[in-house]
Amino acid sequence: MLFLIFILLGVVVGILSGLLGVGGGFIVVPALIYAFDYLNISEEFAVKMAFGTSLFVVFITSxxxxxxxxxxKNVDWKSAVIMGIMGMIGSYISGTIVVNYLSGELLRTIFGIVLIAISINMINYPKIKEVGDFVRPNLIYLLISGFLIGIFTGMVGLGGGVMAIPVMVLFLKFPIKKAIGTSLGMIILTSFGGLIPYLSADPNINLSxxxxxxxxxSLLVGLCIAIPSATFSSYGVKLSTKLDVRVLRRIFGVILFLVGLDLILNIN
Structure with a gap:
């Protein structure tokens, strides 16, 4: 029954990803934390397992x-590779720190704060207009941006799109469509870099x-979510042309705010 829920979660994540133009990590991580808590997995293991499995899902869907x-033609692969390599380094570093040095309770609180920050951004999401023809940003800007996004990716188990897209549009001056596509190309590398420490860890628990x-x-849980997510993302893209996405963002932002608050207040 629980794995059917994971499959349905994948469908929801795929549709929302296409509909809202964001990755699904911020949906997957809290859902997995609650699911692993339900399975009586210790918090120390459950939170890190949610982060690692989320990165696995993000890697496949990206x-x-x-x-x-x-x-x-929405991906500038040169920018994606440059940022992705730096992001991979950053996410590997932060992922290693999370796996080896941070407690599950602290990580849960950190993620709750990140969710609240994302929710505020979604509630106040501006209507971004397309800029002119794309001009690739300065190499130094790409390197710095990629590394910082990678640190964020490995630290909280997200693909980095919620940070990458605003950075690309507002700071690096990417057109919004090019930013969305290029961020996905970059996330392939950043999520993989963050995934390595989680894959190579030895948690030593029987439920594994x-x-x-x-x-x-969890390869099983990850595939249950990733396959339907990748399959149904195109339906979300189609729905985005028919629905008021800004209103949906605000509604979903309120939901994320409440989930983030719950993660912070119920850490025991």
């Missing part, structure tokens, strides 16, 4: 999303076998 956007875990990554 491959599919980048391919789709590349066909539409029943969930087909490698380190802090």
């Amino acid at each position: 491959l599919v999303g980048a391919y789709k956007h590349s066909k539409l 076998q029943s969930l087909y875990c490698v380190g802090y990554v």
